[in-house]
Amino acid sequence: MSYYEPLVYVVPPEEEGFILKTVLQKRLMVSRKLLSRIKLTERGITVNGERQYINIKVKAGDRVEIRMEEEQSEDILPQDLPLHILHEDEHLLILAKDAGIIVHPTHGHYTNTIANGVVYHWQQAGITCRFRPVHRLDQETSGVLAIAKTPYVHQQISEQMIEHLVKKVYLAFVWGTVAAPRGTINEPIDRDPDQPHVRIVRPDGYSAVTHYEVAQQFSQAALVRIWLETGRTHQIRVHMRHLGHPLLGDKMYKLDQYDELAAELEASGCLQRQALHAYQLGFVHPGTREWTEYRAPLPEDLTRLEEWLMNRG
Incomplete structure (x- = not known):
C-alpha cells in the first residue's frame, strides 16, 4: 500500500x-x-x-x-495534451487554462479535457494522484485553475471557499459605457424556468454577490476587474447582463441593443468566445500555511481584442 x-x-x-x-x-x-x-x-x-x-x-x-493512501483517476484516459503550468508542488498543480477546453470529462466528452492532460502529465512524472479540481471554469473561460493532489488539500481549499476566504479575480470585456467606476451587484440567481440551462436574476434565487471595477473604458466597451463573494453558475455573465453590460462574445446572455457592435466584432475574427478570464487566484496554501496568489496573463485572443477596442477609439 x-x-x-x-x-x-x-x-x-x-x-x-x-x-x-x-x-x-x-x-x-x-x-x-x-x-x-x-x-x-x-x-x-x-x-x-x-x-x-x-x-x-x-x-x-x-x-x-x-497518512492518506495514494489514488489515481482510473476512469480518465491519459492523453498527451499541452498544459500551461504556472506552479506545481507535492500539494497542488496550478494551470493557466485555455479557452475552449473542458475541465473534466462529461457525457459525450471523454477526451481532450484538462483532466486527460493532467493524468498523462502525472503518469509521465511518476506521480500517483486522483484528478481533483478545487473550483470550476466554464469551457470558454480561460485562466487560473487549481488542482489538488490529495483529499486533504482539496478539503482545505474547499472550506476556504465556503468561508469566502479565497480571492478570485476575473478580467472581463463588456459592452457599453459603465457609468460607475466601481460597484457591487447583489442580486440572487437561479435557473430560468423556461430555459433550465440558462440562469437569470430572480428574487427567489440563491444569494449572489459580484464586485466590479472599471480598469479601462473604451468608446463602446470596457475592461472590468471582477471579484466574487459567491460562486453561482454563470454568475459574472448573468450579473453583468443584469447591469446592462453583457460580456463581449457571449451569445447566451447578450442584449439586443449591442447586436450591431457584436456583428462588427464577429466580423473582425479576433474573438470566438465570451471575453472572460480568471486572472488571479489566492488562498492559504494547505502545505505552507501561507497566503499564496497565482496569476495568468491575458491570453492571445483577449490581447487581440484589447488592441481592436483601442484602435476603435
Missing part, C-alpha cells in the same frame, strides 16, 4: 494534554469526513511512529502524523 507524504504536527508545550482528535481538527484542520476516512487506513494516524486512537491525550513534543 502506497501513501502520500504524511502531514506532520509537533505538539507545542501549551497543548500538553490536548485530545488527539482536537489536534487533528483544530491544528491540522482535518474535517470530520476526512478524519473518518483516515481512521480506516492502516497507519493513517500515528503519534511518534505508533498507530493511536484519536481519544488519547498528547504530550509536548509528540510528533503527530496522518
Whole structure:
C-alpha cells in the first residue's frame, strides 16, 4: 500500500494534554469526513511512529502524523495534451487554462479535457494522484485553475471557499459605457424556468454577490476587474447582463441593443468566445500555511481584442 507524504504536527508545550482528535481538527484542520476516512487506513494516524486512537491525550513534543493512501483517476484516459503550468508542488498543480477546453470529462466528452492532460502529465512524472479540481471554469473561460493532489488539500481549499476566504479575480470585456467606476451587484440567481440551462436574476434565487471595477473604458466597451463573494453558475455573465453590460462574445446572455457592435466584432475574427478570464487566484496554501496568489496573463485572443477596442477609439 502506497501513501502520500504524511502531514506532520509537533505538539507545542501549551497543548500538553490536548485530545488527539482536537489536534487533528483544530491544528491540522482535518474535517470530520476526512478524519473518518483516515481512521480506516492502516497507519493513517500515528503519534511518534505508533498507530493511536484519536481519544488519547498528547504530550509536548509528540510528533503527530496522518497518512492518506495514494489514488489515481482510473476512469480518465491519459492523453498527451499541452498544459500551461504556472506552479506545481507535492500539494497542488496550478494551470493557466485555455479557452475552449473542458475541465473534466462529461457525457459525450471523454477526451481532450484538462483532466486527460493532467493524468498523462502525472503518469509521465511518476506521480500517483486522483484528478481533483478545487473550483470550476466554464469551457470558454480561460485562466487560473487549481488542482489538488490529495483529499486533504482539496478539503482545505474547499472550506476556504465556503468561508469566502479565497480571492478570485476575473478580467472581463463588456459592452457599453459603465457609468460607475466601481460597484457591487447583489442580486440572487437561479435557473430560468423556461430555459433550465440558462440562469437569470430572480428574487427567489440563491444569494449572489459580484464586485466590479472599471480598469479601462473604451468608446463602446470596457475592461472590468471582477471579484466574487459567491460562486453561482454563470454568475459574472448573468450579473453583468443584469447591469446592462453583457460580456463581449457571449451569445447566451447578450442584449439586443449591442447586436450591431457584436456583428462588427464577429466580423473582425479576433474573438470566438465570451471575453472572460480568471486572472488571479489566492488562498492559504494547505502545505505552507501561507497566503499564496497565482496569476495568468491575458491570453492571445483577449490581447487581440484589447488592441481592436483601442484602435476603435
